[in-house]
Amino acid sequence: MKKLNQKTYFLLMIILFFVLNLLNRLVITTELFNPGMNLFKGNLQTTLNSFMGDSGLLVILITIFYFIAKKKRTFIYLVTLTTIGLSVMIFSLKVYAFYYGTAFSFFNARTFSNSAPVLGQQLTFHLWKNLFITAQYVAVIPAIIVFVLAIMELKNRYLHQERLDKTKPQMMRVLNFFVVGLILFSWSQIGYFTEIKNTYYESNRVAQKGVQTMGVYNYYINDLVSFVFTKPEPILADEELNENIDIYVNEKTENCPKNYLGEATCNDLMTSSIFEGKTIVMLQMESFNNYLLNLSFDVDGEIHEVMPYFNQLLKEESTVYYNNFYSNIGVGKTSDAEFASLTGLSPMGFIVTYFDYVNEYFETLPKLFTDKGYETYTVFGSTYNFYRRNEVYPMLGFNKDNNQNMESLEALGLYDPLTETVNGWVDDPVAFEYVTNVLKDGDHKKFVFALSTVLHTPYADVEWMTGINPWENLIKGDLGNYLDYAHRFDQVFEDWYEGLKEEALLDDVVFVMYGDHTGGLTMDDLRQLDPNINLFSYQQYSHNVPFMILAPGMDLSNYGVDRTMTRGQTDLKRTISNLFGLDEKYHFGVDILSGAKTWTYNAITMDLFSDDFHINMPNESININDYDPTLLEEYIQKFYHQKEMNDSILRYHYFKLINEANK
Structure with missing residues (x-):
């Protein structure tokens, strides 16, 4: 590199500090670098506001460096290290967004407290690999550039002893820049809080909204300060909000609550109590996307199904299957799917529900079954405290003595960590064996809540499972491995279910089965299945999970309406309550088998x-051309009202307060 004079080099480093770090923020805020991610609608005002916020913070930093450094060498060190730090921050935020599909917030930092070292190692490698494959490495380019320049130019002795100009006129100029930076920094924050005033986002911290409106660096300074100094959320909502929550909840106690169209949603009387007194196995299937079903490939003229056994079950008269069923998860993923399914309430989305908002006062399926004389059981293939399940499950109404996990399954002699661990999880046949033992145990009524675990990203190569199926030359990368994992899960489930048949354990058992959340494949992965995929169809593929009821020995073909109707996990509690004749008071969601x-x-x-x-x-935006904008705005407002009510029930511990008030 041609040697630069002092002034040129010094000025170049300052310019690069601003330009590179301002450009790098686009990696977080633009669609180009975030395919498949729902970014907030922007305009010139929000773009300028974000730019001002980050520009202001960078000006503040550069002036602080000037104030505290005595020599130019020190100043260059500070500029270089800060740029490297900001690049690492941007790349780390990309890792988080790649997995969770939204921006990080310090308020959900507890997400990382789950103990799963093998999963953590594999996910880190998987996410880093995919970020580089999708050219997200641009996030570290600023760090590389300034580091190289610093190393090359700091070898020049003229910078080693060169002092910064600390004369009064110069320091006044630097101070003026500091004030300008402070004004831009503050103005951006004022602009953000003005924009969200009287909206859902005023009382609900959504990091992606803040990042895009306030600026990346600016927002995270604000988020960190708020996280450190904000007092716990108030126990009580304000009077107006409390009244609105009361109206919302009271309406859910009616027999036929209204839907978004204002229509009554009643339970299906034909299916009322048809499973009353039967044992229920509620199986939440890990990362099971609906597109896996009825998926096949023609290889050399021969058709190969990915999940042939499940495809067979869907055709049986004892099966009810809905193919337009969606997950309702937040950053809690699997645990949020559990919460939605067991309570009928949606998770907030940006805070892990099991960490902050669960208490013993929710009306839940295990409590309703217990009231009907059922014994409750749970089994999952992770450590006992993963997502705090050891504490949460008893609060939700499960018998804590029947709570089986990685440690207890080993203690029971059902699990050998050396031979029955896949990607850090207990292999699914172990959990299924425990359920079999429960079904054999006596003739009392049982509610078994079981989680499959192995079909979970990342889909690492496993010698005996991946790369051995006929579609390996057609489907590449993570999608190919995902299909291999799914094929293996299909075989495991077949062995278990057919074994239950042979042992005559299905006569009085009903299976309610559904996927918990997306398999985590990218748009590029899914283009192998759908070359015309766009943001709308990508989100549909991602969040569409299967829902099915298996009732061996019963003919369910005459029950239900159009089985393509839209449904979600928050509809499960009401549906199961109706099918099993439970005394549900709060009707969140709809009865899936109704025509509502x-x-x-x-x-x-x-x-x-x-x-x-x-x-x-x-x-x-909406996936319909020429849609009435007035109607679209009406639905948007109804959605935000519903979400505000749902989230307020969690945030303000509504049912706990109601319980205490009734004592």
């Missing part, structure tokens, strides 16, 4: 699904 219309939403991406439309809430 509903909408359902994913709490983290805020995609709203219905029979008639799919709305991307952050971008305020």
